[in-house]
Amino acid sequence: MANPLIDPKRRALGKGLESLLPARKPVEAPAPVAAEPTGQPLEIPLDKIDRNPFQTRTTFNEEKLAELAESIKASGVVQPIVVREGEKFKEDGRYTLITGERRLLASRKAGKTTIPSIVREVSNVQAMEMTIVENLQRADLNPIEQAHAFSRLAREFHMTQEQMAERTGKDRASVSNFLRLLKLPESVQVLVSAGELTFGHARALLALPDAEAIEQAARKVTALHLSVRSTENLVQNLLNPENRKVEAKPAVAPDPNVKDAEDQLRRSLGLKVTIEDKKGKGKVIIEYSGVDDFDAILTALRK
Structure with a gap:
């Protein structure tokens, strides 16, 4: 039975106010943001993103990194980086980088606190593939870094050379040639990494029978600044010293x-x-x- 002491108009007014001004919910502590893997960028704090453990590039050009930082200061990050949830994401809310390390480093140099990121659900194998493919496509890796990248795919994920070729867009012979570079003596690998010897120089030197011969030839190539073709001739002369004597005879x-x-x-x-x-x-x-x-x-x- 309705209470006669309550004015129906007042009750209606009260209901209207409640609908216009709903009661506030208690404020809860923010939980780690789990981004949906929709492909849409999300602004993620830089201090919540860990380095990519599968990164195959070991050196970055500091001058170009500084240029990118200045560009980010002026225009922001144009292309989002790609990340995935860390192994303990539910506990610490941390992400792991997949691709875009230069943009991440430059953003930190630029004093940014967040960076646009796309969150992907990928396995370790997929993350490593994405890292290698990005670097190979950008041609930022030197030949030795590429060789180590392919070696990791073979060693850690048991991929055949055919599978590596298919996943990275290289042909089978190229993958094999990159892996062969790891047979070079360490001192010669350093020269290739530094750009003092090219991939072509390295391939030519691999025809020599042992590490000592390769190191001696590499020193001569760098000292004389020999071309790849001249290096091939040098190697052939070292392999067939009798040919030079034969050339002196009428033939x-x-x-x-x-x-x-x-x-x-x-x-x-x-x-x-x-x-x-x-x-x-x-x-x-x-x-x-x-x-x-x-x-x-x-x-x-x-x-």
């Missing part, structure tokens, strides 16, 4: 077409190749020093 000059084919095969395979031709008949001799070299030969022949 029939080799067919330039055969010689050119021999040089092309040697550059393509990175192995010692000899063509013995007699009036259009003969044999092609390809020397290899391991299973990887043999696989590279088979791959080239299947093309």
